[in-house]
Amino acid sequence: MSVTPMMQQFLSVKENYKDCILFFRLGDFYEMFFEDAEIASRELELVLTGKDCGLPKRAPMCGIPHHAYAIYASKLISKGYKVAIAEQLEDPALAKGIVKRDVIKVLTPGTYTDSSFLEDTKNNYIMSIYTENNITAMCFADISTGEFNCTYTEFDRDVILNEISKYSPKEILVQENIDTKLIEDIKERFVISNTEFQDNYFKEFAENHLKAQFSNYAELDINDQLKYSANALLKYIMDTQRVVLTHLDQIQYYNIVDFLSIDSNSRRNLELTETLRDKSKKGSLLWVLDKTSTAMGARQLRKWIEQPLIDTNKINLRLEAVDELLNDARNHVELKDALREVYDIERLAGKISTKSVNAKEMLSLKSSIKKLPEVKAIIKNFSSELLCKMENELDDLSDIYSLLDAAILNTPSLSVKEGNIIKDGYNSEVDELRLAKAHGKEWIASLENKEREETGIKSLKVGYNKVFGYFIEVTKSNLNLVPEGKYIRKQTLANCERYITPELKEMEEKILGAEEKLVILEYEIFVGVRDELEKQIDRIKGSAKILSEIDCLSSFAEVARENNYCKPIITENGAIKIKEGRHPVVENVIKTGEFVSNDTEIDTEDNMLMLITGPNMAGKSTYMRQVALIVLMAQIGSFVPAGKAEISICDKIFTRIGASDDLAAGKSTFMVEMWEVSNILKNATNKSLILLDEVGRGTSTYDGLSIAWSVIEYICTNSNIKAKTLFATHYHELTKLEGSIKGLKNYSIAVKKFEEDIIFLRKIIKGGADQSYGIEVAKIAGLPEDVIKRAREILKELETDNNEAAFDCIEKIKSENKPLEEASEVKETKNVKKVKAEDKIQLDFTSIEKDNLIKDLSKLEVMEMNPMESMNKLYELVKRAKNL
Secondary structure: OOOOHHHHHHHHHHHOOOOOEEEEEEOOEEEEEHHHHHHHHHHHOOOOEEEOOOOOOOEEEEEEEHHHHHHHHHHHHHOOOOEEEEEEOOOOOOOOOOOOEEEEEEEOOOOOOOOOOOOOOOOOOEEEEEEEOOEEEEEEEEOOOOEEEEEEEEOOHHHHHHHHHHHOOOEEEEEOOOOHHHHHHHHHHOOOEEEEEOHHHHHOOOHHHHHHHOOOHHHOOOOHHHHHHHHHHHHHHHHHHOOOOOOOOOOEEOOHHHEOEEOHHHHHHHOOOOOOOOOOOOOOHHHHHOOOOOHHHHHHHHHHHHOOEOOHHHHHHHHHHHHHHHHOHHHHHHHHHHHOOOOOHHHHHHHHHOOOOOHHHHHHHHHHHHOHHHHHHHHOOOOOHHHHHHHHHOOOOHHHHHHHHHHEOOOOOOOOOOOOOEOOOOOHHHHHHHHHHHHHHHHHHHHHHHHHHHHOOOOOEEEEEOOOEEEEEEEHHHHHHOOOOOOEEEEEOOOEEEEEOHHHHHHHHHHHHHHHHHHHHHHHHHHHHHHHHHHOHHHHHHHHHHHHHHHHHHHHHHHHHHHOOEOOEEEOOOOEEEEEEOOOOHHHHOOOOOOOOEEEEEOOOOOOEEEEEOOOOOOHHHHHHHHHHHHHHHHOOOOEOOOEEEEEOOOEEEEEOOOOOEHHHOEOHHHHHHHHHHHHHHHOOOOOEEEEEOOOOOOOHHHHHHHHHHHHHHHHHOOOOOOEEEEEEOOHHHHHHEOOEOOEEEEEEEEEEEOOEEEEEEEEEEOOOOOOOHHHHHHHHOOOHHHHHHHHHHHHHHHHHOHHHHHHHHHHHHHOOOOHHHHHHOOOOOOHHHOOHHHHHHHHOOOHHHHHHHHHHHOOOHHHOOHHHHHHHHHHHHHHHHOO
């Protein structure tokens, strides 16, 4: 058996789109068949039916109304599928044989621009990665806004993953032979649809296409890797959209090192744009800072947070503008009021370019442009360099406003192919057709009264339907009054007869002819207006960009006013000095006045590492995060939550905070912790800010203590690092390092103890904590009283029977200026209550072999060892000690 002609057509089209769900247009529905139908019925909760197609079994089938396809497509794309739209390419009424059909557009997670899929305040990026000769090029595009960015780096998985986390693309194009581990890491960390292409997809390089697409391409001096990456991304976009995207007209190159680097773990830990727990905006830094008035501004603010500046001049330009807006309340309020009436000009420009804009959206563009002269007039009142530059460069687009105001009706139809979209007076032919149509309908309306009077039939009425056109309707009880020879019977119904007259038929032709011509003409004029707007896309985008940045600065000023932020002083002297600093998010969540502010003074010399001790829940992690967030806020040009702040530019922020594992990848909590610490020690510089919380807690006490000690030494003594570091720990034994490691200073969280209870004072004070208060915290958490009581008994036994020997050993090692790794020879026992005297004697190193061990220890150059070498050496020494 052979399949039917229609199914042959479906299979032929499907052959070219095997990775897509094919929406196949049949009349008023898009139908799906075979595996596509099974997937769609499951994902969209559609009824799965079948269709005879010439095969032994009926083809699985399901369908959706054609006018509602966007809703269903959005659901599929959100789940990572691609959708190919196969449309009827000819009028079925005029087609000979089977109607021609083919794919007119492919919808993918990174290229779909329907409003039902996009988030107003987030960009929708698609990305391409190309690697050759150890150079990796990355390109990021958002076709809803016309953004196209590119950069390159020496191949480094961490750097690539950090850029991906910065943009959060929905789709990635990669080479088939690209680094396998990189692809695994991408799939582990991100929910991204990725498509692999052979090298020739990237290298089938048509430089003329890039030059034609990007007006500034000839000005850029970019390498081959970037050309291939951009080429593949542009080709993929054109293959899916099937139209020339005129708003995708600039390719922007940036250098990764031109911005503050924040790795993906640190972004997550600091909760910059979403929270760790439920991935929501509320509770993030973005939530606090976003007081923007436009969708464009909200997206721009997200970019600023993701890419903090390291250029002192650029930061100060923003700060000065924010300062002016903050101190001129009247003009600032007027500015915000004006911005609130501005629609999403960036995405409206994208709709113009993709030919998907309708008349109502053009009115939104018109009303937005109407506010531009007002915005210009307001910011002209300011004198800061950045605002003056913006006022000078902001194009008020007055000619575009005039065009839209003259052409588009104030209350147009939603569909551009139904007429009623062009204003009276814009086109004389439209006016004539509209007059003819109106005159005809007036004649029809008067006909009913005229015929009633002439025939005496009071119930006579004139009606219309799409099948029979205009008609005169007479009930059967009045048929004897119908004039002979004048009325021509057209249709018989159960209780009436319908007639036409020659005059009625003639007027019908005039009216319907005018309507049809008017709809066609109005659409043609609309397309002409759209084409004129498309020629001005670059100007429209330029004004939108400036408005978005003004909106961000306005948001910073609003947040500073509401939260009593201060203007930070930006320096490059290596010091961070914060007076009365506060956590921007926490203080917005708790009741007013409850947040306890804290000072911070840290540099790359005498105050390099703050060793912070104190109990859980006392606020160590909050304090460290607030320092990082204050630095980041300063470097995006925002005022900061402090009484006073002096911030030296940081090139990178690293955090190792909280417990997490990756069991699917075979990584325990401790392994993840060590991996993160390793990444920090490999990449930090003396301009970096490092936050380390509870390093070493995922293993045994003395292993962890040794690792923590060694990491501290490495940061403070390695000439390649010596970075500003906040190091929180429960190992209060480490407080003894102050004075022996240059730059280390002890701090603790103040705690008030009342009998067997504690009160957290949330205040950072100089000096180390003398205990961890773990049992008190456990009591607050609600552990049974019997458990708390027994824990105190065990702690007392531990402190008297075992730790005395351990502390003696640590003090001995410290006094002899030896690294703490040797302290791991203090054995932990399962039954510390029954520690024997001879066990303690083992710590005295009295035998000859023990003397040899000590000699070997004394020869170690600990300051020249990295953490991994220290750990390996520690393992060797412990093994030797066990054999004594």
